[in-house]
Amino acid sequence: MVSPVWLRSFCTLVEVGHFTRTAERLHMTQSGVSQHVRKLEEHLGVALLVRQGKGFTLTDAGERLFAEARDILQSLSGLEQRVGQDDPFTGQVRVMSPGSVGLKLYPQLLELQRQHTGLIIDYRFAPNASVEQAVAGNSVDLGLMTQPSAHEAVQCRAMAEEALLLVTPASIIEPDWATLLKLGFIDHPDGNHHAGLLLGANFTEFEHVSQFQKTGFSNQIGLILAPVSLGLGFTVLPAHAVAAFAQPALIRAHALPHPASETIYAATHRHKPVPSRVNTVLRVAKTSLTQPKDES
Incomplete structure (x- = not known):
């Protein structure tokens, strides 16, 4: 050489x-x-x-x-x-999160990129297990998860809370147990978990989601409420996914007496320093995901 x-x-x-x-x-x-x-x-x-x-x-x-x-x-x-450069507004930031979090956060990060064109946002939607593996394998810089990680290489910090909502067709004003049984359940990959948290806290009759007839299923976060809007059943979803639905007049989100929520965790690699640009995205994420309901 x-x-x-x-x-x-x-x-x-x-x-x-x-x-x-x-x-x-x-x-x-x-x-x-x-x-x-x-x-x-x-x-x-x-x-x-x-x-x-x-x-x-x-x-x-x-x-x-x-x-x-x-x-x-x-x-x-x-x-x-x-x-040695560590510019907070320059470089690529690879982010991965479950769908509901992404529906809320991705537009905010695009606005950040519009303001700082040297920043490049690479956003992927994935379930918690995939987010955890991506952070541990260094294939993403920041993961957002709705459950804490048990992986040795992943460091998680609680960042925000996301409410779970019971969502029915707009015609349902006050859903009782009999109404839910009649409607049937629109399932999704986290349907059992979300229904257990919210329905279990509010209906003494609830034991497991299989008590309801399953009248639909979708693994696409933006499509889960489509059958609900057509009167084909009810579901339980995180609030950001409900807020992002394109036809809100066709559904009704219900505030139940005993609220339930999921904690959103920021996940980074435990043994890798966090660059300034990732901290920039993290601050925007925290601000966006902790906004009051009337501002979200």
Whole structure:
């Protein structure tokens, strides 16, 4: 490998045009400059200079090396700055979260990117288990989860609470147990968990979600409420998913006497320092996900 020190001596010599002044600029001896050039020639196996007393003329090989070496040295000169750079508004931030959190947060992060175009948001929607594995494997910078991680490499911090809501067709004013049984349940990947938390706290009759006839299923967060809006059943969803539904007049979200919620956790790699740009996204996420209901 060619030494960048040799290259710097050679390029400075070509720019200055004189061995003595090159040595002065580089705080070297003249023999040191000559030695670096000679080592370059020996390493490359070609003559780079035709010496003429205290002056010189470049060979063809010397001209080619000078043309390329300048770019190499310029790149190297900015390397330390680039490696040490920790700009809070520059670079890619890879985020992953369950769907309801993403429906609320992703538009806020796009607005952040619009304000700071050097920031690049890479957002993926995934269940908790996939988020955990992605954080542990360093394939995302920030994970948002609705349950704490048990993985040794993942550090979780509680960040916000997201209410769970019972959602029925708009025609249902006060849902009682009999009404829910008649409607049937629109299931989703977290349906059993969400229904257990909310219905278990509010209906003494509730034992498990299989008490209801399953009248539909969707694994797409934006589509779970579509059958509910058509009167095909009820479901239990996090509040951000309900707020994002495109036809709110066709559904009704019910405030039950005993509220239930999920904690949202910020997950990062335990053994990796968090860059400033990730902390920027984390602050926006916390602000967005903890807004009062009338501002969300």
